Amino acid sequence: MNLIDTHAHIYSSKFDSDxxxxxxxxxxxxxxxxxxxNVDVETIDRMLxxxxxxxxxxIPMMGLHPCDVKEDYQEQLKVMKSWLDKRSFAAVGxxxxxxxxxxxxxxxxxxxxxxxxxxxxxxxxxxxLHCRESMDETIEIVRESHDGKLKGVFHCFTGDLxxxxxxxxxxxxxxxxxxxxxxxxxLDRVIPHxxxxxxxLETDAPYLAPxxxxxxxxxxxxxxxxxxxxxDLLQVSAAEVALRTKKxxxxxxxxFTHEL
Numbered sequence: 340m341n342l343i344d345t346h347a348h349i350y351s352s353k354f355d356s357d358x359x360x361x362x363x364x365x366x367x368x369x370x371x372x373x374x375x376x377n378v379d380v381e382t383i384d385r386m387l388x389x390x391x392x393x394x395x396x397x398i399p400m401m402g403l404h405p406c407d408v409k410e411d412y413q414e415q416l417k418v419m420k421s422w423l424d425k426r427s428f429a430a431v432g433x434x435x436x437x438x439x440x441x442x443x444x445x446x447x448x449x450x451x452x453x454x455x456x457x458x459x460x461x462x463x464x465x466x467x468l469h470c471r472e473s474m475d476e477t478i479e480i481v482r483e484s485h486d487g488k489l490k491g492v493f494h495c496f497t498g499d500l501x502x503x504x505x506x507x508x509x510x511x512x513x514x515x516x517x518x519x520x521x522x523x524x525x526l527d528r529v530i531p532h533x534x535x536x537x538x539x540l541e542t543d544a545p546y547l548a549p550x551x552x553x554x555x556x557x558x559x560x561x562x563x564x565x566x567x568x569x570x571d572l573l574q575v576s577a578a579e580v581a582l583r584t585k586k587x588x589x590x591x592x593x594x595f596t597h598e599l
Contacts, residue, residue, distance in 0.1 A: 340369040340581035342566060343588040344559040346433070346467065346494050346514055346541035347373045349397055350385040353545040353556055361558055362393055368560040369581070374398050374592065376433035376467055376494070379407040380415050383422065398592070400432040402455055405448045405469055406440055412451050423458060429592045431459040432467025433494060436480075439472040449480060456484045459491070465591050466491035467514075474498045478505050485509060490591060495543055500529050507537045512587060514541045517549035517557065520568045530572040535583040539591070540565050 344365075354361055365373070375386050377400055389397040401422050403415050422428070434455045436448050459466045470477035470493060481489070482505075493506050496513040503513060515538050518524040530538075540562055542549075548557035549564040563577065566584070570577040 340563060340566060340578055341585055342368075342370045342540060342562045342581045343585045344370055344373045344542050344544075344562050345492060345539045345588050345592075346376055346516070347544040347559045348375065348378070348546075349373055349544060349559065350375060350382065350389040351545050352385075358389075358392075361560070362396070364560045365558065366396075368563055370559045370562050371585075372396060372398060372588075373559050374400060374429055374467075374588070376400050376404075376430075377402050377419070378404040378433065380418050383418075398429045400430040400467060401428040402430075402432045402434040402467070403451055404433050405435050405437040405452070408444050408448045408451045412444075412447055416451060416454060419455075420458065423462060428464065430465045430467050430491065431455050431462070432465075432491075433469050434466060435469035435494075436473035436477050437469060437471045438476070449476075452477075452480055453484060456481070456489065460484075460486055460489060463488075468493050468511075469495070471495070474502050478502065478509075481509060481511070492539055492541075492591065494541060495547070497525060498529070499525075500532055503529055503533060503537075507533075512539050512591060513537055514539055515569055516541045516543050516565060517547040517553070517561070519565060519572070520549040521553065527572060530569060533573075535569075535573065535575070535580060536587065538569065538584055539588045540569070540580070540584045 494514040519526040544557040566577040566580045
């Protein structure tokens with residue numbers, strides 16, 4: 340299988356002790372590219388170091404994660420905008436809303452999301468959206484900001500079928516990860532009603548490892564388990580899932596090039 344992981348934090352410190360070995364295992368598993376979402380100002384150097392070490396394999400995005408929207412979010416956004424001004428990135432991400440961890444900066448999260456969506460429109464880039472416990476609120480902001488050309492991924496989709504159809508109607512893709520393999524994840528009631536043309540695969544490594552590795556450090560090398568689960572739910576082969584979701588990912592992110 341030739342797979343693409345559209346969302347993995349391979350630059351995380353959780354991989355510092357064995358990153359080269361993990362990358363080798365990822366390639367052996369049939370994963371041919373990893374798209375890396377940024378989190379905050381502190382993660383930029385780590386992410387770009389991964390790009391330098393594994394060129395054309397680890398591809399960076401640029402954005403401010405909603406959980407890192409705090410008092411200084413405007414200063415952080417200035418730094419990220421300066422990076423977008425001086426070099427290319429595959430997407431604006433990971434951006435969005437999060438009502439799971441901390442609701443105290445929710446209004447600032449919405450402002451940061453709207454600003455970063457405008458960046459994506461200005462640079463003609465897709466957006467990669469985090470929407471934990473905030474699916475409806477995120478859909479509403481994206482719909483309000485949509486200019487007819489805006490596109491992207493609702494990362495780690497765990498919503499219901501109504502939400503899935505709203506996202507698809509806006510021209511966005513659903514990022515399907517390890518939750519699809521969980522017994523009570525809920526995606527077994529949604530994915531069978533969808534088409535492969537609306538999906539991309541992701542791991543969100545080092546988080547949310549799929550069964551049979553649930554509870555352990557996640558890695559893009561486990562992406563085949565997610566492809567197999569999606570294939571089972573759609574009654575197609577894992578190879579077909581890999582082929583179609585790879586096409587979707589490459590179509591969304593375009594052919595990324597950056598001179599290192």
